[in-house]
Amino acid sequence: MTRYHPLTVRAQALTLACFTHLSYEEIGRITGISKSNVYNIVKSAKARGFDPVTNPRIIDEYVVDRPRSGRPRKHAPPPPQHQQHQQQQQQQQQQNANKQATSDVVVEPIIEENNNAEHENSSEQPVEEHPVEQHPDGQPVEAATPAS
Known part of the structure; x- marks a missing residue:
């Protein structure tokens, strides 16, 4: 799996694999990526349309993580309706506090x-x-x- 390596390192591994005569093992030592991950990076880039013979240019979509299905993260911001409701509650609490401050006498x-x-x-x-x-x-x- 290549998801733990930055895009720049993946692009470097792809460049070394396609334009030099280095083995995947040597590329792995240079980039810090395992031999099998270098193989998977090259394989997925070619499956996404990368062809070093016709167009040697490497674009992000060749080396980005593929989308994953599954449950969304819990760190997602609350929906806008919830934020509006919270703001209305805070305004109402401030109004109540102002009323109580004036009715102390x-x-x-x-x-x-x-x-x-x-x-x-x-x-x-x-x-x-x-x-x-x-x-x-x-x-x-x-x-x-x-x-x-």
């Missing part, structure tokens, strides 16, 4: 039980409830009352 009204109880018995109007901002750390801070 909670406004709660102050209930003044004593004042309300006194005002129910009297004819005076009750005191307005003032909203209180509550920070994420849990400590209430009174909101500024509007000027009357």
Whole structure:
């Protein structure tokens, strides 16, 4: 099998085999390819149309690996639909994070039980409830009352 040798080394072996009087064993010593692989390189190049007598030019298709059938590699990138779905999920997560960041301040009204109880018995109007901002750390801070 020739698939473990670079194209340049295969082309060199093919050139030496067809244009010199070296044996496959000697070519193997020069290129680092076994004798049987040199034979297979020459045989497959001739089967793919290489003829050193009529056209001595060597092109890539004479020495490339033949296509193999079988299961595709696991390293293939995910299909484009999957990438779009992932991008939509990331955008949605960012929007949710932005919403949570703006809703950290909670406004709660102050209930003044004593004042309300006194005002129910009297004819005076009750005191307005003032909203209180509550920070994420849990400590209430009174909101500024509007000027009357």
